[in-house]
Amino acid sequence: MPNPSDKSLTVLRPLAERFPNVDSAMAEIARLAAIRTLPKGAIHVISDIHGEDQKLRHVINNASGSLRPLVEKMFGDHMDADEFRDFLTLIFYPPEVIKVLRQKPFTDEELRSYATTTLRNLFELVRVLAAGYSLKRAIGIFPVEYRELFSEMLHEPTTSRRQEFISAIVNELANRDRVWNLIHVTGRLVRNLAIYELIIGGDCWDRGPRGDRVVDYLRQQPNVSFVWGNHDVAWLGAHLGHPALICNVLRVSLRYRRITQIDEGYSIPLTSLEHLAQNVYGDDPAVHFMPKSTGLRSMEMVARMQKAAAVMQFKLEGQMLQRRPEWELDHRRLLHLIDYDNGSIDLGGTQYPLRDTYFPTIDPKNPYQLSAEEELCLKGLRHSFVSSQKLGEQMRWLVSHGAMYLIRDNHLIFHACLPVDEDGEFLSMQIGGESVKGRDMLVALEKLLVRVMDRPEEADLDILWYLWSGPCSPLFGKDRIATFERDFIADKASHHETKNPYFALIHEEWFCDKVLAEFDVDTKMGIIVNGHVPVKVDEGESPLKKSGKAVTIDGAFSEAYGDRGYTMVMEAERTFLALHHQFESVEAAVRDGVDIIPSLTDIRIWDTPRRNADTELGTHFSFQIDLLEQLIEAYRNNEIAQAALSSGARLV
Structure with a gap:
């Protein structure tokens, strides 16, 4: 031994x-x-992107508004307003700006002069930003093809390296028509150095147009960490073949008419669902399932497809809840509670009339059984979701970069909540036959997410559904998700969803201290950071809770929820919130120099700047x-x- x-x-x-x-x-x-x-590097936390890829890109490009003040400080005195705007826009959108510049009739001398001046300014920024990094890490962020050249340029402003040094670089690349490419990658490098670490607080998909492009853009960033949200696990479960979650993500995508991310982004054809809608729901007006925007398919067809997906989802969830009695969610099996003769449903002793009573695929004697047409449709959809190469690559990347919680400089970051009772006692959840709560719950779920990617067994896949909408899910935090009620019942009293007490208790200092201590975070300096629940900015709600120790950074990033968004930035001197307002488009930003100038609110100001130590x-x-x-x-x-x-x- x-x-x-x-x-x-x-x-x-x-x-x-x-x-x-x-x-x-x-x-x-x-x-x-x-x-x-x-000094510790700047960490940016963004949550609840919900498919808004263009807005995400701008928020990352302007480093949550922190790049603009630096550029003003360094160049404001010797650039006029137009030069400053153009230089800033070049940093934010190098490929788009360069595409426009290439169309201008530069003479050879004008091109070399512009390139020399621009590169000198860009590298002045690079040197300032890189000074906060170790040389090894800074060089690691440099684009591989230009790594040695950029390393040389770090030393450019010395007595022995004068104007001729950078001019020689420009001349050689201009002779080979590559100087624009150097400007492009240097502008992108400035942005990459401005953010030491980017943390995504969950929910990349749903409501916004292109969740696939959100993940694509995140994969291009040099240092990204990811915290799982309930929408993310729903897409993970759909990719791994969970039938109810496949129908769920399709239903949501059709509701907001985000079909392009399905068929173009992930190469998942919707032919089988369209065939079901046409053949079975062809005469159904489906007026309560109309999508929230227009597109190539008719509104009626998309509405019927959404209804078809919803009915399959309710059936499949009913089957699953019957095989998971330990969850005690039998009351959420609703299809057998419908009186199909008089078009009503009994919920908790109250009889509600249904506003839609057309159920061509439901057998009242066996309401949770899929029809033959639904079975065939689901088989095709499941094959497409499981076989999608793009979706699989993105999910593997998210699992490898993901966590259920992160701790950064005494900031405890997780998506929604830690489930508790009214007294603030942690509630437990059964995972793998073991009852876990508090920090142990998140640790166990993180292990499950890694495990299920390689071994997608039914029990673990069902837990992914529970994470989407279960009452003790730390990614959800409500007693139920009232999808059926919103779809089929007009009376809004039936739509109510009760939040977990966690969301009220984070206004209490004692409770925040309890949560922080559960994760061994300093209770004097610690801050809890959550997303998930949009802050009602228009109603005067503050993202900083009354306790002063908890912050919600879901500012309704999605256009569907208000087109605002918070990012939290942890710098050496302070932690602040940036509120980002409506963003028109990349085209407007390039054409007009439009910038989202966020409103900044300090959360913590450190007497002594924080160091890596x-x-x-x-x-x-x-x-x-x-x-x-x-x-x-x-x-x-x-x-x-x-x-x-x-x-x-x-x-x-």
């Missing part, structure tokens, strides 16, 4: 391959110690330093052999 020291050496040997002698290990310790003294990153560096010190000790004890020193070095 190996002794403990043997185990320690086994851990250290891979490290020895990177740092093969005492000097290299000491040099790395010195480097890490120096990085710990740097003060954060979780500093703890990580300390752990690395400790391992390196153990490696040095192993070298000195000759437990691990050192590699030969390079010329000029000496042993310590």
